[in-house]
Amino acid sequence: EPEVTQTPSHQVTQMGQEVILRCVPISNHLYFYWYRQILGQKVEFLVSFYNNEISEKSEIFDDQFSVERPDGSNFTLKIRSTKLEDSAMYFCASSGGTGNTEAFFGQGTRLTVV
Amino acid sequence: QKEVEQDPGPLSVPEGAIVSLNCTYSNSAFQYFMWYRQYSRKGPELLMYTYSSGNKEDGRFTAQVDKSSKYISLFIRDSQPSDSATYLCAMILTTDSWGKLQFGAGTQVVVTP
Numbered sequence: 226e227p228e229v230t231q232t233p234s235h236q237v238t239q240m241g242q243e244v245i246l247r248c249v250p251i252s253n254h255l256y257f258y259w260y261r262q263i264l265g266q267k268v269e270f271l272v273s274f275y276n277n278e279i280s281e282k283s284e285i286f287d288d289q290f291s292v293e294r295p296d297g298s299n300f301t302l303k304i305r306s307t308k309l310e311d312s313a314m315y316f317c318a319s320s321g322g323t324g325n326t327e328a329f330f331g332q333g334t335r336l337t338v339v
Numbered sequence: 340q341k342e343v344e345q346d347p348g349p350l351s352v353p354e355g356a357i358v359s360l361n362c363t364y365s366n367s368a369f370q371y372f373m374w375y376r377q378y379s380r381k382g383p384e385l386l387m388y389t390y391s392s393g394n395k396e397d398g399r400f401t402a403q404v405d406k407s408s409k410y411i412s413l414f415i416r417d418s419q420p421s422d423s424a425t426y427l428c429a430m431i432l433t434t435d436s437w438g439k440l441q442f443g444a445g446t447q448v449v450v451t452p
């Protein structure tokens with residue numbers, strides 16, 4: 226069964242450092258998303274990406290965040306200068322094939338900023 | 340007022356019982372409603388999605404939507420210990436925004452043998 230794959234599963238970084246979280250969406254999907262879940266809180270939408278550009282972003286997704294699809298298979302989330310409050314689970318999701326359909330989530334990357 | 344409200348639980352039931360979960364929402368523009376299951380330290384997994392008011396059944400799961408009351412429910416019949424997880428309701432405005440899900444806080448369910 227096709228699945229969304231995220232790496233690494235856990236990333237520890239120093240405050241102020243840049244991190245890149247990686248995702249391989251389901252191969253024929255066209256829409257890509259990042260969500261985050263701070264421990265004990267709800268899953269929150271960050272950004273959606275379609276046709277090589279951001280289609281929508283939340284107020285959380287400020288200038289410290291960027292997304293990229295550097296090749297035909299990877300989808301990345303970069304946080305330029307991490308803060309303690311960026312510590313969370315980050316989920317990648319993808320949807321759509323021939324049409325836009327429900328989103329499928331990856332297993333997540335746990336980001337810990339120390 | 341939060342857009343999507345969901346009691347975080349935990350909700351503990353004996354094996355074989357019916358699990359009843361619900362969410363309320365404030366934005367009447369939401370049109371599509373989903374239930375996701377999330378095991379500890381895993382990503383959300385889609386269980387069911389519905390559009391119209393009424394019931395939708397899939398095996399042991401029944402999703403109910405009442406748009407007039409802005410209230411959705413999920414029922415799990417004949418619950419099993421493997422159903423122990425956090426259940427998230429989620430909703431979207433249109434199918435153009437499938438990925439921009441608005442989640443509830445999730446209800447933790449524990450099914451005891």
